[in-house]
Amino acid sequence: MPEEFIVIHAEWGRHWSGGTQQVALLLEGLAQRGVNGYLVCQEGSMLAERMQGKVPLKTFNLRGEHDLRAWWDFARWLKVFCERQSSLNHILLVHVHSRRGALPTLFIARRLNLPTVLHWRVAAPIRFPLKFVDAVIAVSDAAAQQVLKSGFAPEKVTVVRSSIDTKFFEPTDGAKELMRSYLGIGGDKFVIAAVGRLVKGKGYDVLLRALSQFPPSDRPILLLAGEGNERQFLENLSAELGVSEEARFLGFQADVRPVLWSADVFVHAPTNFPEGTPNAILEAMAAGLPVIASKVGGIPEVVRDGETGLIVPPNDPKALADAINKLRQDKTLSEKLGKQAQAWAQEHHDTRQLPERVLQVYNQVMVKRL
Numbered sequence: 001m002p003e004e005f006i007v008i009h010a011e012w013g014r015h016w017s018g019g020t021q022q023v024a025l026l027l028e029g030l031a032q033r034g035v036n037g038y039l040v041c042q043e044g045s046m047l048a049e050r051m052q053g054k055v056p057l058k059t060f061n062l063r064g065e066h067d068l069r070a071w072w073d074f075a076r077w078l079k080v081f082c083e084r085q086s087s088l089n090h091i092l093l094v095h096v097h098s099r100r101g102a103l104p105t106l107f108i109a110r111r112l113n114l115p116t117v118l119h120w121r122v123a124a125p126i127r128f129p130l131k132f133v134d135a136v137i138a139v140s141d142a143a144a145q146q147v148l149k150s151g152f153a154p155e156k157v158t159v160v161r162s163s164i165d166t167k168f169f170e171p172t173d174g175a176k177e178l179m180r181s182y183l184g185i186g187g188d189k190f191v192i193a194a195v196g197r198l199v200k201g202k203g204y205d206v207l208l209r210a211l212s213q214f215p216p217s218d219r220p221i222l223l224l225a226g227e228g229n230e231r232q233f234l235e236n237l238s239a240e241l242g243v244s245e246e247a248r249f250l251g252f253q254a255d256v257r258p259v260l261w262s263a264d265v266f267v268h269a270p271t272n273f274p275e276g277t278p279n280a281i282l283e284a285m286a287a288g289l290p291v292i293a294s295k296v297g298g299i300p301e302v303v304r305d306g307e308t309g310l311i312v313p314p315n316d317p318k319a320l321a322d323a324i325n326k327l328r329q330d331k332t333l334s335e336k337l338g339k340q341a342q343a344w345a346q347e348h349h350d351t352r353q354l355p356e357r358v359l360q361v362y363n364q365v366m367v368k369r370l
Contacts, residue, residue: 004090006036007362008078008114012062012101016046016252017197018279019121022139022162022354023047023097027055029355038081040074062101075108082112093362095119106132115369117361121162123297124274126150134365137358139276140298146274158361162277163354166346168257169286175261183223183262190220190328193263193289195256195280198228201273203294205230205237209317210324212241219246220324223262225253256280260287265327265334269294271315277302277349285309285345290337292323302349308341 007030011023024047027037031054041048043059051057058077062070085092094109096102097119109116110132118133120126123142130136130152138144139162147157180187192211196202204224211222224234224247231249238247253259260266266284268291275297282302284291291309293299305311310326312319327334 004088005362005366006038006085006090006092008038008040008081008092008094008109009097010040010094010101010105011047011097012042012105013047013098014042014045015197016050018162018277019098020045020047021164021279022119022121024051025163025165025351026354026358027051029351030358031055033355033359035355035359065101065104071104071108074105075111078108079112082114091366093117093365097121103128103132115365117365120144120147121276122146122274123276126152134369135361137361140301142298142301143276158357158364160354160357160361161349162279162282163349163351164279164282164286164345166286166342166350169260169283170342171257171261171287175257179258179262182258185221185262191263191265192220192222192324193225193259193266193284194222194268195225195253195259195266195283196268196278198224198226198230198234199273200230201271202228202230203269203271203273203314204234206269206271206315206317206320207267208234208238208241208243208247210320211243211246213317213321214325216242219243220328222247223250223259224248225250225256225259227252256283257287260284260289263289265290265292265324267292267320267324268299269312269314269320270296270299272296275299282345282349285341285349288338288342290327290334291341292320292327294320302344303341304344307337308344309337 013020030037037055039055039057043061048059060070060074093115095117096105106116115134117135119137120143121139125146136147136157137160138147144157144159238244266289268281277298291303293303294314295311296314303309310323312323
């Protein structure tokens with residue numbers, strides 16, 4: 001890319017999620033390669049907080065998809081920004097990262113005749129027209145299939161798999177014992193880790209029901225890291241099921257390594273949430289954990305049954321409990337799956353690969369536009 005190339009990254013999510021983490025990693029990776037980025041995001045969001053001082057950013061108080069005042073302010077700002085950069089002979093591209101606010105952002109960018117890229121991170125249908133989009137990046141084959149179902153040209157769809165800093169999650173020697181001591185967990189306990197937003201469809205209720213199927217005297221510990229509007233419901237459910245003692249709600253964790261490094265297995269079993277490629281699974285794999293997950297969205301593309309983990313049917317507490325018990329009883333299998341999961345994450349999902357693959361898409365778009 002030429003030095004005068006600038007990418008405007010739009011991410012309107014309020015909360016920290018796998019998607020916002022991908023945006024942060026991409027911005028940092030592109031900056032290291034000399035690609036100028038400008039972040040447009042939600043005022044007061046965790047992404048704005050984390051990226052403050054790292055990249056140029058502009059925030060807007062977007063109250064919802066139909067907040068015309070916010071969209072008017074964004075359109076005016078983008079128009080002035082474009083005019084200023086155009087006077088300097090800079091070339092701009094708009095990269096839209098979230099479903100929230102995608103259509104207005106793309107429409108405004110196209111009205112200003114800017115090239116656009118949409119990042120589709122979920123295995124869910126696109127419910128708005130793609131005539132304002134030059135290219136789509138999908139995080140998994142399942143997500144790409146949903147894009148193609150909308151009638152978008154296949155040659156304009158590229159799968160760029162979600163990435164993480166795999167080295168960051170690799171446990172150090174003695175990490176398991178140290179982290180268990182830090183979290184107050186006995187060394188002989190079998191520990192399940194789960195990380196994610198506590199929202200409907202993520203399957204944490206199913207996980208609690210699976211936990212309740214173990215006898216109280218021999219029940220695993222569940223470390224559940226995350227926040228969301230389902231937390232109170234899940235805490236009440238754990239009390240009803242009699243697993244409050246074992247199910248530990250840790251809240252949002254800025255650094256999930258202590259949770260992962262304490263665990264024997266990682267569980268992510270959504271019932272109907274349209275997962276693209278969950279970051280939480282990749283982080284667990286990088287930490288060397290075997291993963292038990294449900295066959296939803298793009299999950300089976302990374303959790304390969306019998307190779308990097310075990311796949312169970314969604315919304316099936318008994319099958320989930322049986323899979324947990326299988327890895328608990330068969331330590332050889334558990335270690336084998338964990339090692340293979342870590343190798344898979346390092347080979348296919350390391351963040352060093354992300355900027356180069358996205359740059360290829362930018363180049364394709366700009367070649368057609370220039």
